[in-house]
Amino acid sequence: MAQLLKVQNFTVSSDGYGAGTGQSLEHPFGHADPRVMMAWAGATDSWPNRTEPGGSRGLDDFLVRDFSRNIGAEIMGRNKFGPVRGEWPDLEWGGWWGDDTPFHTPVFVLTHFPRPALTKGDTTFHFVGGDPADVFAQAKQAAEGRDVRLGGGAQTVREFLDAGLVDSLHVAVAPVELGDGSRLWTTPDELDDRYEHDVVPSPSGVVHHLFWR
């Protein structure tokens, strides 16, 4: 069984941005409001960070509950781990994800700056350089036969798309315009030369784009 590389629950604005400008420790999404961007997912029963019962179990929930299915590792860009650039000044700070991460698998953080692996609960972050194919090979090995999630951000997804490594994408387009930031695409149709593509409007207001090859 081939191990797939999958983008899941990745949310962009109507103009294609995964995050706004000015990302910082206090504002991981920059000028974008993550509560607005991710509202469709946060309302579902299966949202990993949900603390109260009563979530929706319609279309959006079917997509959210697939987040961890048969996933054995995640690859993420450095910006998804934290806002630090350049050398790591403080090995104590453990990233944005706290001790109770939603990953529960090995996570491979792309960086040119080495640092030791970091374990938070049942998630171990490995800090790796190399080209996308090398990193995917490492993640596949760690995933032990299961698939690998490509967690973003937008620039990281683009790099792996350009390398031809992405097998499927679920991208939710939120009804909010950002104008500037970290861009995934100008229009979802850009990928139609390489992927099958279902467009699925949700009653919540987001439009789900499902790509596979």
Added chain:
Amino acid sequence: MAQLLKVQNFTVSSDGYGAGTGQSLEHPFGHADPRVMMAWAGATDSWPNRTEPGGSRGLDDFLVRDFSRNIGAEIMGRNKFGPVRGEWPDLEWGGWWGDDTPFHTPVFVLTHFPRPALTKGDTTFHFVGGDPADVFAQAKQAAEGRDVRLGGGAQTVREFLDAGLVDSLHVAVAPVELGDGSRLWTTPDELDDRYEHDVVPSPSGVVHHLFWR
């Protein structure tokens, strides 16, 4: 964690029938053509009976791949096991499902006529009477903390709906008219007094109806 009772991938015609008239050993769906009714599911990568690679991995596949997720038992009407009515004349015949069933869990077959349990591969069929609440209690115990799938047919789904036991339903409405048979509903809106309801048209031509409470 509550154990849910879930209808999944249940397909009806545009006029609400889950099967046609004249069900028999040769024609499990009566005058309905199961290849047409279930074409949307059979085309997906995750269809349990798929023997060839290359299935679709869009919207329909997200729904099909949820079929077994966290399911620990199935309840089905007698007609879904086989066309025999009344006393069981032949305990050798093992139902429509063969030795390689798609269930892989205990299955509870509703019948007034007792017969010993029957094991096919990793699926054991139990033949049980009693009212819907009793049967659900037995299935929950067998499911060991996981959810229970209510497998149909239409009459069985109606009985459990009328007993207020169904927590969620995924019903696919296929673009085919049957005119007569085993009916789930006159219109999907019938359930709107009791359930939240997402209507999700698929590019394949079926319309997915997702209900939860």
